Amino acid sequence: MMKKEDILKFYSKYRLFVFPAVVALSSLLLIVWVILPQTIKLLTNQATRNDLLHKSQFLEVKAQTLETLDQGDLSKKVEYALNAYPSGKDFGNVLGIIQRITTHTGFSIVSFNVGGSKGSGDQNYSISLQLIGSRQLISTLLNSLEKAPRLMKVDSIEVSQATGIQGAEVNLGLSVLFSPLPQNFGTVDSPLPELSQNEEELLVRLAGAQEGVGITRGEGEIPLTTPRGKANPFE
Amino acid sequence: MASRQQNISINLLPPEFMAEEIKSAQFYKIQTIGVGIILAMIFLSSLTVALRILQSSNISRIEEKLGEVTGKVVDLKDRQASLVLLKNRLTTISQNLGAASKQNNMYTLLDKLIPQSVSITSLSVDKIGNAAIVALVPDSNALDSLVTNLYSKEKNEDKIGQVSIESLNRGRDGLFRVSLKVVAR
Numbered sequence: 008m009m010k011k012e013d014i015l016k017f018y019s020k021y022r023l024f025v026f027p028a029v030v031a032l033s034s035l036l037l038i039v040w041v042i043l044p045q046t047i048k049l050l051t052n053q054a055t056r057n058d059l060l061h062k063s064q065f066l067e068v069k070a071q072t073l074e075t076l077d078q079g080d081l082s083k084k085v086e087y088a089l090n091a092y093p094s095g096k097d098f099g100n101v102l103g104i105i106q107r108i109t110t111h112t113g114f115s116i117v118s119f120n121v122g123g124s125k126g127s128g129d130q131n132y133s134i135s136l137q138l139i140g141s142r143q144l145i146s147t148l149l150n151s152l153e154k155a156p157r158l159m160k161v162d163s164i165e166v167s168q169a170t171g172i173q174g175a176e177v178n179l180g181l182s183v184l185f186s187p188l189p190q191n192f193g194t195v196d197s198p199l200p201e202l203s204q205n206e207e208e209l210l211v212r213l214a215g216a217q218e219g220v221g222i223t224r225g226e227g228e229i230p231l232t233t234p235r236g237k238a239n240p241f242e
Numbered sequence: 243m244a245s246r247q248q249n250i251s252i253n254l255l256p257p258e259f260m261a262e263e264i265k266s267a268q269f270y271k272i273q274t275i276g277v278g279i280i281l282a283m284i285f286l287s288s289l290t291v292a293l294r295i296l297q298s299s300n301i302s303r304i305e306e307k308l309g310e311v312t313g314k315v316v317d318l319k320d321r322q323a324s325l326v327l328l329k330n331r332l333t334t335i336s337q338n339l340g341a342a343s344k345q346n347n348m349y350t351l352l353d354k355l356i357p358q359s360v361s362i363t364s365l366s367v368d369k370i371g372n373a374a375i376v377a378l379v380p381d382s383n384a385l386d387s388l389v390t391n392l393y394s395k396e397k398n399e400d401k402i403g404q405v406s407i408e409s410l411n412r413g414r415d416g417l418f419r420v421s422l423k424v425v426a427r
Contacts (some may be wrong), residue, residue: 012270020275030276037283038250045290059304066311073318080325088331091339143364150347160343167364180369184338189330192323195315200324200329209336211245 062196072199085214092158094188096132101183104157105136112148114140114177133162134181142166142175149179156216158184344371348426351401355391360386363419371426374408379418385410392424403427 018025050076090100098121109116115138122133142150163180170176193199202210253260315322324411342350345367352365352373368374379385391397392405404425412418 021266023272026269026276027272030279034279034283037287041287042283042290045287047291047292049297050405052294052301056297056301059308063304063308063311063390066308066315070311070314070318072316073321076321078321078324081281081321081328084330085324088328088335092331092335119271146350150342150350153342153346154340158338158339161346162343162369163367164345164349165364165366166349166362168362184334186331186334189327192319195312195319200325202325202329202332204314205334206329206336209332209339213335213339239418 025166066195069199084210085215087217090217091156091213093185095185097157097185101134101157101159104155105134105152105181107115107134108139108151108155109140111147111153112140112144114138114148117176118205119128130186131160131182131184134159134183136177136179136181138177138179139169139174140177145175145177153180156213160184218219271272284342344426345369347371347401348373348424351398352392352424355388355397356386357387359390360388373424373426375420375424377420377422379420380416382418385418385420388420402427 035141063100093100102119104114105119117137118135118138120135122135139149145164147164149164152159153161160182161179163178165178167176167178331355339375345412348367348371349365352367352375356375356377359380363378365375366373377388379388389407392402402424406422406423406425408421408423410418410420
């Protein structure tokens with residue numbers, strides 16, 4: 008009881024100082040423990056919210072774009088691209104294409120040798136061809152080989168007069184390109200690649216050229232690698 | 243006398259009481275300001291807490307939506323993979339398909355530049371694109387024409403850097419046997 012009276016007396020005497028001090032202390036505590044932390048958290052979370060919103064919008068657009076793509080059409084396009092530039096060595100397919108082109112340009116294959124692969128990353132293997140045909144058609148042969156619906160490049164050319172028969176003997180070194188499949192097909196956050204107008208046109212050309220040569224395959228079928236033409240390509 | 247009234251105020255309160263009253267008045271002012279400050283602080287605290295709660299709720303909704311749309315994209319990952327593979331292949335195909343190699347270009351050029359009268363015994367183009375020609379030339383005019391065509395920048399489309407005659411001899415049959423080395427530019 009005495010203590011209470013003392014406190015009241017003390018407060019009455021010094022209330023002009025005690026009250027403002029209590030108000031100041033309370034305000035400081037509220038600012039330090041409530042207002043300031045909450046404000047800081049508000050600001051940082053706002054940045055997080057904006058990031059999340061941006062990511063959500065990006066993924067929504069990505070999902071919509073993916074939904075518009077026809078899986079069947081996409082698979083066909085991938086097939087055309089892989090036929091032209093496969094992930095492995097396709098000797099049978101290449102032999103068929105070369106045989107078809109040489110027959111079409113009037114050349115006969117004397118020998119066909121397959122070499123090893125060179126380089127890493129974008130790889131290729133070499134093919135040595137020995138042919139006999141008309142010298143006038145060699146340019147046509149070379150252009151046809153490089154425009155074939157299967158990526159290959161002429162590495163070396165040797166033309167000489169064929170002995171004993173009319174025509175020229177051609178030794179060609181070809182570099183047939185292939186490339187392993189990419190390791191990474193993109194993550195959820197990665198942007199979708201877009202095909203340019205040129206690439207769409209290229210796909211149409213590939214489809215036309217491959218169907219003409221007969222190397223397209225239907226769904227679930229074994230790829231057609233047996234070439235049309237002579238039974239014995241070395242005749 | 244009655245019209246002239248004077249108001250005389252006499253303060254009968256003791257001086258200590260006056261001082262006490264002044265002190266009380268001062269304290270009431272301070273008290274009002276203090277209460278106002280406390281109320282403002284309480285209001286600001288409540289406001290920031292309420293805003294945080296609203297913000298958390300908003301973020302939760304956005305995260306939920308993000309989860310849904312991420313699931314959609316994951317379900318369509320096959321299409322993404324196809325697209326990535328397609329782009330990967332088409333980039334290289336478009337660079338290479340139809341683009342004539344240096345060797346092909348060199349052969350085509352030489353085929354165009356060598357006169358019809360010249361009989362080619364052998365023509366080779368190596369992996370660098372340099373060529374070696376062994377030919378039978380009927381006469382000096384044809385030989386002159388052959389060399390001029392190879393040397394002329396207009397005719398060789400500036401694709402030939404250097405032409406050197408490795409050997410030249412004339413046989414009893416009158417034919418020139420020439421061996422040329424052509425270096426690509």
